[in-house]
Amino acid sequence: MSPILEVENLKVRYAGATSDAVRGISFTLGRERLGIVGESGSGKSTVGRALLKLLPGATISADRLRFEDIDLNGLSERQMLSVRGRRMSMILQDPKFSLNPIRRVGDQVAETYLRHFDVSRSAARERALAMLAAVKIRDPERVYGQYPHEISGGMGQRVMIAMMLLADPDLVIADEPTSALDVTVRLQVLDILDGLVRERGIGLIMISHDLNLVRNFCDRVLIMYAGRVVETLSAADLDHAEHPYTRGLLAAQPRIGGPRRPLAVLDRKPDWLEEKA
């Protein structure tokens, strides 16, 4: 099958910065779940935002930036509006900050549908309710009329997932979708996201700093360091990573039942900055 997304030599520079935040990364994405991991500041979120062109003021350049039949490179902001949210969408980290606090939850979900399809309000409402049920919200009618402060964090994140999947996109970018959630809720939310993505054959990019998460919920993993991809692995082989940075990240993680020796600390080598996988 042809890939959903092809990225070649993507570079991003923020306005006023003296160097690139993302320094030439390339990857392709099929109907699979791709994880992008790295520390804060490694450029992983910038990559996700660059794909959706959500970086006002920043300069984005790439030799090739192809999403299905669209060349994202030459797309105007006006054309981008018909892609963003409709064919490609993004789930953000914290539902507390990404939902509008003064609008009803359900109206915010339905808005996506109203915006991209020529339907009546009641039809959009029906779709939104069905989607809320699909993310396993027990009483969609009640939740539809609630405000963001009335729902829990886990429910808020499910609402976000519902909102982002409502227009039936082909690619979903999830930027740390569960790091604001408790561990017991985290697994439920991930399972729901995973189920929907598989069922609908959506491509998923999971941006995270959490190696356990990408190990369990992704097929393939890109490891980013200082704006570059240093290693690409299948998630099952994460333990056999070869790059010292990846190995360092794995070793730095405390594990249940692990020895209580001091944890390994990353010894950052300057030549990692120039390496490319």
Next chain:
Amino acid sequence: MSVSVDVRNLSITFGAGPTAVKVLPDVSFSVKPGECFGLVGESGSGKSTVLRCLSMLTDFWQGDILLDGQSVRQLPLIARCRMLQMVFQDPYGSLHPRQSVRTVLHEPLAIHGLDDREARMRRALTDVGLPVSFLDRFPHQLSGGQRQRIAIARALILEPSLLLLDEPTSALDVSVQAEILNLLQRLREERGFTYLLVTHDLAVVDHMCDRFAVMQRGEVTEILPREAIADNHASHPYARELIAASLAYEGVRPATARA
């Protein structure tokens, strides 16, 4: 120089009579001198509130909190601050952006009238593994891990014996978390601190703590030894669920899981 902590029937109630709301129904636990005791539970379960009660940042609680047998309410402010110090979750929020490291570390010394200030500040920085030249830096010139080290140095400079750690690494990357956890381990070995560590990460508990309490809706559901995590020996259903979720998330399948 380590203290024991005894928390007995700690509770917080708003209002009185039939409409009273108990936000923290009843918490009791005790920590031996030199022990590292963990408090885990989901958000809103009251783990941080317990630390705030212990440090008297929240003072409208009922019950008893004894440090080395002395009620924390009876301790004068100065003595209390010399005995316990707190490290907060977010080093981006807990350091004043317009104050240099020197100002941050100097203030407690001035309040407590301690002498030899320059040497104490240098020592505190060295203890947390930062160069002395960092005294003249401002928070925006520091990385997240360095900021948390400054927050720990600020807590150490009054030479307390009990450290209250409120999610000290949850805002940090794993690689930086490892440095901070190692630092806390080393300090405990060198100085024999008593630690009270609030976290939501059971892997951190397993790495750091001797025993831990699982909290839910303001109550301690179960107190478990660290060894109970790997095989999920918890008996309370919520504690079991929490440990099982953490194990599943780590990709570790417990050998004796009955879930």
